[in-house]
Structures are given as structure tokens and as C-alpha cells.
Amino acid sequence: MTTYDVPKDAAKRRHWVIYQLRVRGTNLRRFAFQIGVSQQAVSAALFSPSSYIETALAKELGLKPQQLFPERFDSAGRRLHATRSPQRSRAPLGRNVQVPGVA
Numbered sequence: 001m002t003t004y005d006v007p008k009d010a011a012k013r014r015h016w017v018i019y020q021l022r023v024r025g026t027n028l029r030r031f032a033f034q035i036g037v038s039q040q041a042v043s044a045a046l047f048s049p050s051s052y053i054e055t056a057l058a059k060e061l062g063l064k065p066q067q068l069f070p071e072r073f074d075s076a077g078r079r080l081h082a083t084r085s086p087q088r089s090r091a092p093l094g095r096n097v098q099v100p101g102v103a
Contacts, residue, residue, distance in 0.1 A: 006068055008070070010046065013046065013068075014043070017046060017057065017068075021060070021061075026060075028043065031056075031060060035052075035056045042057070045057070049072055051065075054068065054069055054072070
């Protein structure tokens with residue numbers, strides 16, 4: 001299977017992406033850390049749209065996002081679905097923390 005033989009089925013594509021990352025000496029966890037998101041965010045992006053992660057994954061694999069996720073783009077290369085931003089980790093607010101504008 002060449003780099004351009006990306007499986008169309010989402011479950012098969014997930015395994016293919018994991019394999020391609022391993023061939024390149026990394027894995028989902030390391031890749032997620034490298035781009036500043038959680039491993040869960042990368043896993044979720046393999047099944048639902050996330051422009052940032054799609055672009056980063058495609059770049060890592062030497063592809064365009066349209067080649068990696070063709071069902072998420074129209075024939076002109078425009079995105080079909082709204083994307084969500086990856087959740088960055090935030091420290092929870094403690095009990096005695098003063099929040100500006102809150103009494």
C-alpha cells in the first residue's frame with residue numbers, strides 16, 4: 001500500500017494512520033504532544049472534523065488534508081463540515097481563586 005492508498009473507511013484509516021506514524025518513528029501519543037493536543041483529540045479527529053489536527057496529520061504523512069480525509073472536502077478542495085478546535089488542557093479553578101469580574 002502506498003502513501004496515497006488511504007483507506008476510505010474511517011476505522012481502517014485510523015489503523016492505517018497509526019501504522020504510517022509508526023513507520024515514521026512516532027505514535028499517536030507523541031504526535032499529539034508534538035502538536036500540543038491530547039491523544040484523545042487526535043483519535044477523535046480521525047472520525048470527526050478538526051482542521052488543525054487534520055492539517056498536522058496530513059503534513060506529518062506527506063499528504064494534503066484533502067487526500068487524507070477526502071469525504072470532508074468538495075471537489076474544489078473546500079471544507080464541507082464545520083470544524084471544532086482541539087481542547088487545550090486548562091487547570092481547574094480552585095475554591096479561593098479570584099476570577100476577575102466575578103464577585
